[in-house]
Amino acid sequence: MDPNNDLAEELERVQARDSVVRAWAARHSDANIIEAFKVAPEGLLSGWTVGVKDVINTFDLPTERGSPIYRGNQPVSDAACVAVAREAGAVVTGKTVTTEFALFTPNITTNPYDPSRTPGGSSSGSAAAVADRQVRAAFGTQTVGSVIRPAAFCGVVGFKPTRRLVPLAGVATLSHAFDTLGWFTRDVADSTTMFQAMTGAGASPQELNRKVGRYLSHQWEAAAPETLEAIDSSCAALEAAGVEVIDIDPLPSLELVFDAANTILHYEIVRVFAWERTHNLDLISDLVRKMFINGARVDHEDYKAAQTVLVSAQIAYQEFMATNHLDALLTPSAPGEAPPLKTTGDSVFNRVWTSLGAPTIHLPVRQGPSGLPVGVQLVGQSWCDQRLLAAAALAEDSFSITT
Amino acid sequence: MDPNNDLAEELERVQARDSVVRAWAARHSDANIIEAFKVAPEGLLSGWTVGVKDVINTFDLPTERGSPIYRGNQPVSDAACVAVAREAGAVVTGKTVTTEFALFTPNITTNPYDPSRTPGGSSSGSAAAVADRQVRAAFGTQTVGSVIRPAAFCGVVGFKPTRRLVPLAGVATLSHAFDTLGWFTRDVADSTTMFQAMTGAGASPQELNRKVGRYLSHQWEAAAPETLEAIDSSCAALEAAGVEVIDIDPLPSLELVFDAANTILHYEIVRVFAWERTHNLDLISDLVRKMFINGARVDHEDYKAAQTVLVSAQIAYQEFMATNHLDALLTPSAPGEAPPLKTTGDSVFNRVWTSLGAPTIHLPVRQGPSGLPVGVQLVGQSWCDQRLLAAAALAEDSFSITT
Numbered sequence: 001m002d003p004n005n006d007l008a009e010e011l012e013r014v015q016a017r018d019s020v021v022r023a024w025a026a027r028h029s030d031a032n033i034i035e036a037f038k039v040a041p042e043g044l045l046s047g048w049t050v051g052v053k054d055v056i057n058t059f060d061l062p063t064e065r066g067s068p069i070y071r072g073n074q075p076v077s078d079a080a081c082v083a084v085a086r087e088a089g090a091v092v093t094g095k096t097v098t099t100e101f102a103l104f105t106p107n108i109t110t111n112p113y114d115p116s117r118t119p120g121g122s123s124s125g126s127a128a129a130v131a132d133r134q135v136r137a138a139f140g141t142q143t144v145g146s147v148i149r150p151a152a153f154c155g156v157v158g159f160k161p162t163r164r165l166v167p168l169a170g171v172a173t174l175s176h177a178f179d180t181l182g183w184f185t186r187d188v189a190d191s192t193t194m195f196q197a198m199t200g201a202g203a204s205p206q207e208l209n210r211k212v213g214r215y216l217s218h219q220w221e222a223a224a225p226e227t228l229e230a231i232d233s234s235c236a237a238l239e240a241a242g243v244e245v246i247d248i249d250p251l252p253s254l255e256l257v258f259d260a261a262n263t264i265l266h267y268e269i270v271r272v273f274a275w276e277r278t279h280n281l282d283l284i285s286d287l288v289r290k291m292f293i294n295g296a297r298v299d300h301e302d303y304k305a306a307q308t309v310l311v312s313a314q315i316a317y318q319e320f321m322a323t324n325h326l327d328a329l330l331t332p333s334a335p336g337e338a339p340p341l342k343t344t345g346d347s348v349f350n351r352v353w354t355s356l357g358a359p360t361i362h363l364p365v366r367q368g369p370s371g372l373p374v375g376v377q378l379v380g381q382s383w384c385d386q387r388l389l390a391a392a393a394l395a396e397d398s399f400s401i402t403t
Numbered sequence: 404m405d406p407n408n409d410l411a412e413e414l415e416r417v418q419a420r421d422s423v424v425r426a427w428a429a430r431h432s433d434a435n436i437i438e439a440f441k442v443a444p445e446g447l448l449s450g451w452t453v454g455v456k457d458v459i460n461t462f463d464l465p466t467e468r469g470s471p472i473y474r475g476n477q478p479v480s481d482a483a484c485v486a487v488a489r490e491a492g493a494v495v496t497g498k499t500v501t502t503e504f505a506l507f508t509p510n511i512t513t514n515p516y517d518p519s520r521t522p523g524g525s526s527s528g529s530a531a532a533v534a535d536r537q538v539r540a541a542f543g544t545q546t547v548g549s550v551i552r553p554a555a556f557c558g559v560v561g562f563k564p565t566r567r568l569v570p571l572a573g574v575a576t577l578s579h580a581f582d583t584l585g586w587f588t589r590d591v592a593d594s595t596t597m598f599q600a601m602t603g604a605g606a607s608p609q610e611l612n613r614k615v616g617r618y619l620s621h622q623w624e625a626a627a628p629e630t631l632e633a634i635d636s637s638c639a640a641l642e643a644a645g646v647e648v649i650d651i652d653p654l655p656s657l658e659l660v661f662d663a664a665n666t667i668l669h670y671e672i673v674r675v676f677a678w679e680r681t682h683n684l685d686l687i688s689d690l691v692r693k694m695f696i697n698g699a700r701v702d703h704e705d706y707k708a709a710q711t712v713l714v715s716a717q718i719a720y721q722e723f724m725a726t727n728h729l730d731a732l733l734t735p736s737a738p739g740e741a742p743p744l745k746t747t748g749d750s751v752f753n754r755v756w757t758s759l760g761a762p763t764i765h766l767p768v769r770q771g772p773s774g775l776p777v778g779v780q781l782v783g784q785s786w787c788d789q790r791l792l793a794a795a796a797l798a799e800d801s802f803s804i805t806t
Contacts, residue, residue: 059678059682080677083681084677167576170678173570173571200703202703268570271483271487272570272572273483274483275485276480278489299603300603300604300605301605307786311721383711
């Protein structure tokens with residue numbers, strides 16, 4: 001592929017589609033992007049355009065966090081992930097639309113497959129821009145389900161590495177317990193290349209056990225028929241590719257995690273947003289204000305108890321994955337196709353994995369009843385990101401043949 | 404105590420001593436501070452003046468991070484801890500001097516007990532300002548030993564809570580694995596009040612087992628005679644106060660932590676400071692540049708292995724503390740009295756506890772051979788901060804009677 005051809009196509013896509021998809025909070029001019037391509041250093045990401053979720057600092061474009069409180073806010077430096085990407089040759093074309101503070105209030109971006117549907121949140125613009133081929137990759141963040149869910153609704157690959165593997169330096173905090181940097185790409189190969197650029201990990205192939213667990217979540221009843229079909233056809237494709245797929249009953253230690261994560265999130269945001277609360281409450285949406293009220297009711301003892309629940313679950317999960325020699329769990333990414341724009345969709349299938357800090361990846365599989373993308377989530381063991389990416393590459397291959 | 408009297412004394416101290424101690428990177432005018440006292444809200448910290456380490460954002464004073472790269476950098480909002488403190492009634496008087504990026508290059512602050520000695524780093528100005536009675540309390544951060552070490556050298560109480568209990572939102576990152584917010588006060592009671600303000604924890608007395616472990620660190624040979632004397636006299640005082648003190652042999656699982664922490668720190672700072680490295684290498688000190696070179700040599704696989712070492716050690720440490728019913732371990736805070744200004748001192752007795760994420764507190768005990776402060780460190784179980792603070796209050800009481 002000639003990267004210059006890709007760039008021309010991407011710029012045309014933005015020109016043609018931006019008024020509908022509305023993925024960008026701020027963007028460099030085409031002339032500046034073309035110029036930046038010429039002077040970018042040589043590296044793993046040479047020839048790549050990258051979008052940056054608007055909670056991540058860039059020295060050359062504002063970071064507004066989806067909130068009028070931060071309108072025009074111009075950071076003095078790049079977030080670590082952005083600087084590392086630029087050092088590896090990537091060109092940042094713009095900042096992608098986020099929901100307010102990366103929480104649940106919908107913003108202006110639409111789903112590239114149907115403008116009446118949500119692209120998901122909170123990394124809405126990043127998922128939509130990659131899905132619409134306006135950019136090759138985009139950074140997002142996940143605190144509950146903000147990478148995997150929009151990836152699912154927009155039909156792209158969304159990867160959330162092990163928590164705190166990739167620096168959050170220069171990324172606005174939502175919850176210090178859970179925030180994790182991730183990214184969107186069109187395929188697993190690109191996601192793996194981004195992982196290598198971010199971490200210095202080698203490109204050597206990972207040894208796989210070729211064993212995946214089909215995991216029926218505690219929230220299984222939330223899955224729509226198209227999701228069950230995607231799980232079934234994915235498992236069939238994996239088996240056809242010679243992967244052993246075993247059924248896993250929901251782990252008892254994970255049952256308490258869902259509520260514990262909710263307790264921690266609410267407790268934290270009251271304190272994390274103390275400045276915004278005390279200075280600009282009038283500029284904060286009703287949904288977020290309601291979360292502050294709920295958070296103020298969480299007692300410190302309950303917060304500590306929830307943290308203890310999480311620690312136990314993390315230990316149990318790591319042990320389970322290691323002793324069963326599983327490359328990944330296969331489980332839903334989202335309840336079904338993207339819902340209408342008035343919500344960013346339900347993160348019911350994401351919260352537990354985010355809370356555990358485990359790496360997780362969304363893979364598109366098929367179309368749902370409305371012709372919108374549906375896929376599956378693979379969840380790995382913490383600090384075994386490369387094995388998860390290798391398993392995802394194998395799965396992606398198998399899906400393209402048989403689903 | 405009439406807080407207005409305290410304020411007048413503090414302002415006079417700054418007037419008289421600032422040219423020697425040099426604790427402040429930026430400071431409000433006395434008139435502005437007096438005015439802020441009048442309009443501060445009622446709360447747990449009413450009547451308190453607070454200093455803020457210059458890696459922590461404030462909307463009304465610059466945050467320069469001890470680096471010419473960030474000269475004049477004015478954040479648009481307060482860090483979470485600052486906003487929470489102000490909401491509880493505290494008045495921020497100024498930003499305290501930090502070493503460059505909270506690393507090891509000495510800055511301009513001197514030790515209040517002897518201007519030819521270091522106040523310690525990296526929270527140098529915060530420790531010195533509290534020790535010199537220029538402010539009632541001050542925020543610091545600890546990534547290796549940057550709260551406990553300066554507290555020891557300056558003879559104040561320094562408390563580092565369980566990692567990620569208090570938000571780091573708005574605090575510049577050094578290492579996302581280890582950075583922890585903490586604070587300096589003159590006594591344990593003030594440290595406990597600050598903890599309550601930050602977390603919403605209740606003021607009810609904690610039940611103590613009245614059992615402390617005397618812990619001979621793997622780095623024990625680094626301790627100077629005055630430190631051994633402080634440990635001995637502290638243990639004697641605790642026993643006189645009816646606390647059981649048992650000798651603990653160094654835990655095997657902690658032996659690997661020291662090197663693992665070093666690996667993680669170096670790997671992370673290369674990426675965390677990618678922007679500064681690629682844009683302003685000429686404005687970075689030789690010491691920090693050398694760390695970048697060492698960090699670039701750390702392979703991703705070594706970083707992952709080090710993270711695995713840490714996880715195992717954290718689990719083993721928590722289990723050890725719980726099964727032995729220990730309120731705290733008693734161990735050195737620093738090798739001895741504050742060394743000369745050309746170094747910020749050795750963090751050899753801090754790194755392991757920081758890496759574990761455990762809460763830890765420094766208590767002044769006595770004077771060393773040069774008349775400078777010497778004390779001890781109490782280390783608690785993660786998420787049991789209130790118990791550690793209660794044990795520290797008991798210890799502080801016992802020291803004042805018998806040491």
